[in-house]
Amino acid sequence: MKAEALKGHLDAMILAVLAGGPQHGYAVIEQLRQRSGGVFDLPEGTIYPALHRLEADGLLASAWETASGRRRRVYKLTRRGRAALGERRGDWRLFAQAVDGVLA
Amino acid sequence: MKAEALKGHLDAMILAVLAGGPQHGYAVIEQLRQRSGGVFDLPEGTIYPALHRLEADGLLASAWETASGRRRRVYKLTRRGRAALGERRGDWRLFAQAVDGVLA
DNA sequence: CTTGACACCTAGCAACGCTATGCATAGGCT
């Protein structure tokens, strides 16, 4: 599969993962791998900038935390983030249906 | 919907349209609009470069034609293009299922 | 004490679709 396939849909997936509760970046990567059945095994260089972008857009809020000697940045959805997730889900359904229509 | 959403999936859709018979670029735009239920109303600046790319990759072959005074470039699938379409369809299904798994 | 997992970061790159613009023909309207 082409690597660029997920362009534009990654944000929605990150928001969806964080809708299940606050997570730090590394854990988000894990979740994406598991929930996609191993299809999305994303490098850190993809996730961290995406998290920063989402926070800059006001869809996420972060806080530093220390667990077993390691510092981690925990992200959670903001109110705007939760609203955005709803939109993005709708966008995805519309998009997927349209692609199905063309590929059929 | 974010405009960048279709990144990586446009090629598959163009191939799918041309699997129904040779078409010229402008007609491909029409087909995409119709088969997507109006969701994909793509500008020429998106389609023409994509067609050139696919031809450069050997998935399409083109020939000039003249119809009612206008010259048009008609594209058709090559053997490799037909094979690629099969692959891309599989990729799409895998991808869509994975995204569904994450967004669920 | 080295390897691997965990955990974060960023500069630079490549790919892709879009905007804007240009050219040209045909047909309809005024």
Place this chain on the structure above:
DNA sequence: AGCCTATGCATAGCGTTGCTAGGTGTCAAG
């Protein structure tokens, strides 16, 4: 005649986005 719209092709330049490749540092296992 003049203008507009639809048809039809083309490309330079831009912005977004994900990835590569490199860096920092902790901890547990071998």
